[in-house]
Amino acid sequence: MKDIATKIQLKNISKTFRLGNNSFNDVKVVYNTNLSIKEGEFVIICGPSGSGKSTMLNMLIGLEKPTTGNVYHDDFDIYELNQDKRAKLRLSKIGVVFQQSIWLKNLPVLENVAMPFFFSGHGYKESLNKAMTALQSVNMDSFAKRLPSELSGGQQQKIAVARALLNDPEVLIADEPTGNLDTESSNEVMKEFLNLNDKYKKTIVMVTHNLAYLKLSDKNYYVKDGRLYPLDFKNKKVPDSISEIEKIISKRVGVPVDVKGLEK
Secondary structure (H helix, E strand, O other): OOOOOEEEEEEEEEEEEEOOOOHHHEEEEEEEEEEEEEOOOEEEEEOOOOOOHHHHHHHHOOOOOOOEEEEEEOOEEHHHOOHHHHHHHHHHHEEEEOOOOOOOOOOOHHHHHHHHHHHOOOOHHHHHHHHHHHHHHOOOHHHOOOOHHHOOHHHHHHHHHHHHOOOOOOEEEEEOOOOOOOHHHHHHHHHHHHHHHHHOOOEEEEEOOOHHHHHHOOEEEEEEOOEEEEEOOOOOOOOOOHHHHHHHHHHHHOOOOOOOOOOO
């Protein structure tokens, strides 16, 4: 049986931000993190606000250079590229879905989705055709002529997924994609991610506060104070709260943690 290739690897990465000119004010937000993601895996990262999740994602997609360590995509360290080349890498191989999508309000859905492809140097008609294909992949082509403001929050997020798929990326990154949605809309968006992972074999990395989704992914991780902990719920009940996960982590590492105020 052929081994599944490693798609993304974070190797001993850390991130320190300097406040002002004095090193005494350095703030370390990520500590010596290691993470390996196989091609076609669905990985979920959870944790309280301010724990370092988004910083890890930003380093993973080439937006924030680690203070130490390496970020590999297909065995290549992306920070050996300059900023412009990393942007081209994101455009060609990485699709990103944020919690809050930004739209050009006066343009219909089809043109909004087509915009990144058009600005990357492709023709207008080709961009529209590509956008329609992306909308079809998430069953939203019937909304192509509507304005984004005329759509529900869940529908807008599904269109944001379509926009992220425009260049047929190998990796899809989602940062709290259901954070502003009601339960029904959240479930619709999650079905799209699961379909993309199962049918199209997309590698997906998602940050979420919704612990119910942990049972849907291949691997789960928890971030606490800039440290990444693997979670294994195979044949076990997924915890209902961050407090329960904190207790599991505390027992594993032998360090008590304060769970007050961690629920969102």
